[in-house]
Amino acid sequence: MAELEVEKLRLRFGGLTVLDSVSFAVEKAELFALIGPNGAGKTSVLNCISGLYPGEGAIRFRGTSISGMSAHQVARLGIARTFQHGELFPHMTVAENLLTGRHARIRTNPLKEMFFTRTVWREEVAHREAVEKIIDFVELERYRNAPVANLPFGIQKIVGFARALAMEPAILLLDEPSAGLNRDEREDLARFILRIKHELGIAMIWIEHDMQMVADLSDRLHVLEYGRSVAEGSPDTVLKDPRVISAYLGTAAI
Amino acid sequence: MSNREPRASGYFRSSYDQGLRLVETRTQWTSLILFLAVLGIFPFVASSFQLDLANQVFLACIGSVALMLLTGYAGQVSLGHAGLIAAGAFTAGILFKEFGAKFWVTIPAAAVIGALIGLIFGLPSLRLRGLYLAVSTLALHFVVVYLGGEYETKRGFSTGIVIDVPRIGDFVLRDRKIWYFVLFAFAAAALLISLNLLRSRTGRAWAAIRSHETIAEALGIGVPAQKLLAFVISSSMTAVAGALFGYYRGFVSVEAFSLFLSIQYVAMIIIGGMGSILGAILGAVFVTLLPYAIEYAVGLLPNARSYAGMLAAFNYAAFGIVMILFLVFEPQGLVGVWRRVQNYFLLWPFKQKPLGGGRK
Numbered sequence: 228m229a230e231l232e233v234e235k236l237r238l239r240f241g242g243l244t245v246l247d248s249v250s251f252a253v254e255k256a257e258l259f260a261l262i263g264p265n266g267a268g269k270t271s272v273l274n275c276i277s278g279l280y281p282g283e284g285a286i287r288f289r290g291t292s293i294s295g296m297s298a299h300q301v302a303r304l305g306i307a308r309t310f311q312h313g314e315l316f317p318h319m320t321v322a323e324n325l326l327t328g329r330h331a332r333i334r335t336n337p338l339k340e341m342f343f344t345r346t347v348w349r350e351e352v353a354h355r356e357a358v359e360k361i362i363d364f365v366e367l368e369r370y371r372n373a374p375v376a377n378l379p380f381g382i383q384k385i386v387g388f389a390r391a392l393a394m395e396p397a398i399l400l401l402d403e404p405s406a407g408l409n410r411d412e413r414e415d416l417a418r419f420i421l422r423i424k425h426e427l428g429i430a431m432i433w434i435e436h437d438m439q440m441v442a443d444l445s446d447r448l449h450v451l452e453y454g455r456s457v458a459e460g461s462p463d464t465v466l467k468d469p470r471v472i473s474a475y476l477g478t479a480a481i
Numbered sequence: 482m483s484n485r486e487p488r489a490s491g492y493f494r495s496s497y498d499q500g501l502r503l504v505e506t507r508t509q510w511t512s513l514i515l516f517l518a519v520l521g522i523f524p525f526v527a528s529s530f531q532l533d534l535a536n537q538v539f540l541a542c543i544g545s546v547a548l549m550l551l552t553g554y555a556g557q558v559s560l561g562h563a564g565l566i567a568a569g570a571f572t573a574g575i576l577f578k579e580f581g582a583k584f585w586v587t588i589p590a591a592a593v594i595g596a597l598i599g600l601i602f603g604l605p606s607l608r609l610r611g612l613y614l615a616v617s618t619l620a621l622h623f624v625v626v627y628l629g630g631e632y633e634t635k636r637g638f639s640t641g642i643v644i645d646v647p648r649i650g651d652f653v654l655r656d657r658k659i660w661y662f663v664l665f666a667f668a669a670a671a672l673l674i675s676l677n678l679l680r681s682r683t684g685r686a687w688a689a690i691r692s693h694e695t696i697a698e699a700l701g702i703g704v705p706a707q708k709l710l711a712f713v714i715s716s717s718m719t720a721v722a723g724a725l726f727g728y729y730r731g732f733v734s735v736e737a738f739s740l741f742l743s744i745q746y747v748a749m750i751i752i753g754g755m756g757s758i759l760g761a762i763l764g765a766v767f768v769t770l771l772p773y774a775i776e777y778a779v780g781l782l783p784n785a786r787s788y789a790g791m792l793a794a795f796n797y798a799a800f801g802i803v804m805i806l807f808l809v810f811e812p813q814g815l816v817g818v819w820r821r822v823q824n825y826f827l828l829w830p831f832k833q834k835p836l837g838g839g840r841k
Contacts, residue, residue: 277699278699279695279698279699297698298695298698298699299698299699299700299701299702299703299704302698302699302700302701303701307700308699310696314693314696316688316689316692316693316696317692318688318691318692318756319685319688323685323688326685327685327686327688327689327697327700327702328700330682330685330686330689330700330701330702331700331701331702333682335681335682337678337683337710337714340677340678340681340682340683340684341674341677341678342674342677343677343680343681347677347681348498348501350682351497351501351680351681352496352497352498352501355497355500355501356497359497390700394700394701
């Protein structure tokens with residue numbers, strides 16, 4: 228059974244059809260790249276999966292339908308995502324941002340929290356430890372207690388990535404994680420993505436504009452243009468597909 | 482929010498427990514004990530007037546900490562705070578008049594009523610934001626004050642409800658000195674509850690909602706439930722403050738709960754510094770004492786008598802000017818000033834903090 232199946236996904240805003248009959252399936256520990264020119268609807272696909280947009284069609288997580296669920300229910304099932312601009316909580320430190328990502332996993336209630344009972348204390352320590360493992364994984368040790376508002380953009384993106392990872396997801400939706408990163412940071416990111424795939428076995432849907440990275444890392448890729456699927460397959464075949472080349476570069480006028 | 486790096490030099494954490502403690506270093510312990518000692522000695526050296534001021538500050542602290550949770554942390558604007566204080570005071574007053582209820586019944590009752598009102602008036606927050614939400618909370622104020630006024634006239638307490646001096650067993654709460662300790666205990670409890678909530682799951686969820694609602698939702702935080710929770714807890718605390726206020730004054734009447742009171746509470750959290758519990762306390766002290774400070778200052782002027790009639794006008798004007806000055810020159814409020822002074826001494830002889838990621 229596929230980890231995530233999207234079948235005939237369709238999204239309309241008034242008269243504008245953003246997505247039209249998009250279908251794909253992602254397997255466990257698969258790095259599935261979603262590419263396409265600007266405005267093709269890549270982020271809309273992620274928004275539909277994570278319950279932020281109401282798409283028509285079927286979306287199934289391990290066989291059970293998740294379409295129509297609210298965003299926090301989807302997140303609790305184990306579908307985590309990152310955002311294009313990081314979108315961190317600027318008043319919090321890196322560690323607090325990650326702890327916020329573990330919200331659904333922390334087993335306390337507000338009444339116990341008011342008195343900070345032993346359970347709350349134990350949970351906080353346990354989850355702080357879990358967060359430290361993620362911090363270690365993405366090499367953010369140096370920044371753990373720094374308020375994120377002051378951090379450079381590249382680091383903020385990694386923190387956003389780490390926050391999604393802190394949710395211990397089954398599927399990770401990555402929305403242009405490499406945008407705005409310099410070469411070094413991209414190499415780090417590539418390393419983290421591969422480690423997630425090989426060590427944690429998390430399936431990833433990865434929106435990316437850096438074709439070199441996509442060609443090097445992804446297992447399969449899916450190309451969108453104007454909300455429609457253009458091609459799907461391994462990087463070698465898809466990136467040579469004339470339809471894909473024309474979507475990106477346009478066809479010759481002659 | 483206590484996961485920050487400790488400030489004291491030579492102190493290093495060696496377990497995650499230490500990061501969770503409210504008081505970590507020896508210096509912090511010493512300052513806390515000194516502070517408590519000063520608070521403990523104060524009622525025995527202060528005049529009756531000064532004691533009254535301190536008691537008012539404690540009451541204001543509960544209210545402003547509660548509003549800070551809602552507005553400063555969870556990001557939900559409320560202009561209905563005076564209405565909640567009124568609801569608490571009327572709950573105590575009505576239960577006392579109608580059923581002769583005791584102190585230890587009316588205070589929890591006020592908390593429950595406050596929580597219910599919070600739940601109902603929190604519902605608009607699921608749809609409305611910012612200014613629109615603020616206007617919907619205004620309705621709360623008018624509804625409560627209207628109901629209170631109706632009760633007063635219908636039951637023939639048109640000048641207000643007189644509440645007897647409360648007693649807990651043989652213990653009579655008459656003396657201002659005794660009230661000082663009772664109110665201090667309530668304020669300290671409100672403070673502790675708030676700090677505990679803020680350093681755990683709920684506090685982080687609120688802060689997340691304040692920054693980015695959609696992102697919070699996508700992280701698995703049930704945004705509607707958390708918003709309502711913020712309203713319920715904040716309203717409940719405020720209503721308790723209202724009930725205490727009623728007992729302390731021995732008198733409940735709608736005139737005490739004007740819209741200006743709501744604005745004063747909003748002023749407390751703005752002047753104190755949004756998103757800081759210390760700010761809520763500093764703001765409560767400042768806004769409560771400001772009119773008395775002005776009165777004192779006017780009294781020092783030559784011909785003080787001739788200005789006496791204009792004192793109220795002076796107060797309003799000064800209040801407005803202080804608000805504007807804070808918004809323009811110190812948007813971070815008194816807490817911003819406090820942090821700047823603290824940093825000055827901590828960093829000396831340097832001026833700038835190292836950028837993010839650097840060690841202090």
